[in-house]
Amino acid sequence: MKVNVGIVGFGVIGSGVVNLLQQYSSLLKQRSGVQIELQRIVDVDIERVRDVAVDRKLLLTDYRNVVNDPHIDIVIELVGGTNVAFDIVSQALTAGKHVVTANKALLCARGPELFSLAREKQRELRFEASVAGGIPIIKAITESLAADRILTLYGIVNGTTNFILTRMIEESWSFESALKRAQELGFAEADPTLDVNGGDAQHKLHILSTVAFDTIPPPGSIYREGIEGIQLQDVLYAKELGYVIKLLAIGKLEGGSVSLRVHPTLIPSRCSLASVKNEFNAVMLESEFLGQSQFVGRGAGARPTATAVVADIVDISTGMLQNKEFNASRYSTVSQYPILPAGDIRSRFYLRLATEERAGILAKVTKILSDEDISISAITQEEGTVERPIPIVILTRLAREENVRRAVAAIDQMSFTREPTVVLHVEDISL
Amino acid sequence: MKVNVGIVGFGVIGSGVVNLLQQYSSLLKQRSGVQIELQRIVDVDIERVRDVAVDRKLLLTDYRNVVNDPHIDIVIELVGGTNVAFDIVSQALTAGKHVVTANKALLCARGPELFSLAREKQRELRFEASVAGGIPIIKAITESLAADRILTLYGIVNGTTNFILTRMIEESWSFESALKRAQELGFAEADPTLDVNGGDAQHKLHILSTVAFDTIPPPGSIYREGIEGIQLQDVLYAKELGYVIKLLAIGKLEGGSVSLRVHPTLIPSRCSLASVKNEFNAVMLESEFLGQSQFVGRGAGARPTATAVVADIVDISTGMLQNKEFNASRYSTVSQYPILPAGDIRSRFYLRLATEERAGILAKVTKILSDEDISISAITQEEGTVERPIPIVILTRLAREENVRRAVAAIDQMSFTREPTVVLHVEDISL
Secondary structure, eight states: OEEEEEEEOOSHHHHHHHHHHHHHHHHHHHHHSOEEEEEEEEOSOOSSOOSSOOOGGGEESOTHHHHTOTTOOEEEEOOOSSSHHHHHHHHHHHTTOEEEEOOHHHHHHHHHHHHHHHHHTTOOEEOGGGSOTTSOHHHIIIIITTTSOEEEEEEEOOHHHHHHHHHHHHHOOOHHHHHHHHHHTTSSOSSOHHHHTSHHHHHHHHHHHHHHSSOOOOTTOSEEOOSTTOOHHHHHHHHHTTEEEEEEEEEEEETTEEEEEEEEEEEETTSGGGGOOTTEEEEEEEETTTEEEEEEEEOSSHHHHHHHHHHHHHHHHHHHHTTOOOOOTTSOSSOSSOBOOGGGOEEEEEEEEEEOSOTTHHHHHHHHHHHTTOOEEEEEEOOOOSSSOEEEEEEEOSEEHHHHHHHHHHHHHSTTEEEEEEEEEEOOOOO | OEEEEEEEOOSHHHHHHHHHHHHHHHHHHHHHSOEEEEEEEEOSOOSSOOSSOOOGGGEESOTHHHHTOTTOOEEEEOOOSSSHHHHHHHHHHHTTOEEEEOOHHHHHHHHHHHHHHHHHHTOOEEOGGGSOTTSOHHHIIIIITTTSOEEEEEEEOOHHHHHHHHHHHHHOOOHHHHHHHHHHTTSSOSSOHHHHTSHHHHHHHHHHHHHHSSOOOOTTOSEEOOSTTOOHHHHHHHHHTTEEEEEEEEEEEETTEEEEEEEEEEEETTSGGGGOOTTEEEEEEEETTTEEEEEEEEOSSHHHHHHHHHHHHHHHHHHHHTTOOOOOTTSOSSOSSOBOOGGGOEEEEEEEEEEOSOTTHHHHHHHHHHHTTOOEEEEEEOOOOSSSOEEEEEEEOSEEHHHHHHHHHHHHHSTTEEEEEEEEEEOOOOO
16 A cells, blocks of 8 residues: 655655665565655655655655645655644645654644544554654554553653763763763754753653653653753762762652653662663653553664654555544543642752861761751761862762752851752662 | 453463452453453362362363353463363364463464464464463563564573572572572472473464564474583673573574574673563563563563463453454464574674693694684693692683584594583673
8 A cells, every 4th residue: 555655854764764764664665565655745845865865756845835735645744843833734634634743842832732632533643753753652652561550660761961971980081071072973953952941851741741651741841950050970870879960850750649750860870771872862651550661762863863764754654544533542632631830849968068067067067968858878077188178978878859959958058058059860770 | 342251261361360350350440441241251170279269159170061052252261281171272262262272382382373363263263371461471572563573582581480580690509509499489389490491481482483583493403402401610600791590582593593592591691681680571672663672570470470370361351352353463373584593693602611631631622723714712730639620710702603513523522521511502682
């Protein structure tokens, strides 16, 4: 069966999709009976030379020529942003086309509207490429674990920050040097803000929450902390304690609520997520019936994203081949659970204080912690010098986020404190 | 939509499936619109008390009451073996039912016949549970990577042997102690032969070859070596060299042929497969377009297997819900590639010689190796004692299997050799 596809957005990802289709469509046809025909490619700039050669006749500048073309079965939205992209996706669905998108921001901003429209029009809206393209995580959650309840989700879902942290851990580079190297290698954008501040991971966690917990996070409900402030000395202290620092997207179903957060996290050096290095992504799930499972692969970039886009095209096409009705049930448009307020999250913590050399400091610090119901599981204090404040490194047991913030504010008010206390989360991951 | 299911085989796995359906079928219905109704359970012994409570009216002793029941949509074959199981599956397909099986041995022995029948009858024959139940690897390969060419597959697909090797690596236990512990914990059968000799992994690699390489291995074409002979001292030497020993199922597409083998393998301690411990399974893929990806989860046992069985039921049901035609295209019934003869496989090797203390031995050994075109990448020789032969540990560069076997036979013929040389494969895995 022949399936006609139109791509809107001919940038890096669009070129990757074209490249994949040019190389593998005959293999795909032989395996699945689906023949994908690339009919149109739309971009505002159709003059620029790309990495792939395409017939000039395919190129157009107005997306309406794709969404209104009765011969097109599936529209691939790769323009990004939330305005034109919304128009493209909604018009395509309205015109009776299936849609595949890699657009995280669009789904976070207007997912429920678009999925309601898809359901109404009985068309598929697929988005595997929006989270960790090289990992079929949306499919794994919505198909393989359809009959199981996901309790915990840990994701390394941003390759740029994972590359930077890997360099800091393995080569003892500073954050700045590692970022510079990531930019040279093309793993980081010229403006890396959304990567390093955790915003990109936050978008991905939003989407994962809708599929894993059937819960749409309201705006501002995902706690976020980036890696800009991570100092090499904390990476090294963590290593001594048997931990590595990773930027994790974390979702947990606990006590009838879902907690969602993105932050740098100390995880045990010997757990398998710790071995996910450089630009690789990973998602670890713990589900009620099955237990733990983990998926590792490349996340962003042309090839992983194109792989996910084409996998979605194949799924839709297999359904079309079989006269299937579509119900777009992957993305929840109503929420099953409330979101736990960030202050109520319970976690273990790493605290690094910088204090003066003075008697009785430890007694005061431990009193402040104990008043906030925070127990200490490990503590080390090194000798200081005149130039350098004394570092006191503390690992806590499980404590409430709000209590820890309050205790740290109190410590930072004390006269012996020379620098703001560093606060990082700790997760004990066993797999 | 209601889907009627009949289970044949009410042992550990069957009880797991019943347990999962009892606990999660309402969650599943809410998510996917599919209501799975367990209509019949067949077993030769319906008196024995199981872990799950079922209505006695569901229990029957003759499978024909399921395969001939016009109300049953999907038959779950969980009896194992290749005789009765073949009858059940073939009769169910002939009667127009979809079939889900966890039966590796059956697929290896008679897969092409059964899949041809399924295609002829336009019914699904699904088998996700036959390989690493807790990992949706069949789905990942046949759906997510349908438009990509898999080049390399590394699998830790037997939990028993992975548990044993983990104990040997981490606790320096002997093979015998580790096996005993695995049996106490229920990770190994009373008769563990098929696990420890690699036979179970060989079955799984057979199935993976049909989906990953579209190639059905002829009988005897998968090289196999178990872990019975692994000595603690080799585990310890490997560790010193920066490697751990894992039982790997390996498939590689190289030079127009597929090489397939199961053997204990030295892999770098820092690669992510090395961190897959105890009873966990993992599959690492390298595909031409996407690159590396890896999947980790529990392999055998009631819950992982039941999870995979129910995922297959859900997939089939979603298709039924949508009036889909079935084409059973997952399992190749014709081969795309020839199998590379075992002797032609190229690999790196670990060799441990046990020799007398005598001048000129190294010269003789290195001459034998070099005559067979085998280069040495690392060599260590410890001091021996009167009681203990001198161990010489060699890591080779890439060499042809047959040449290595010939060289080792020559070394073992030499008068200075006190014990047969230990030969293990080495794979440099980068992820």
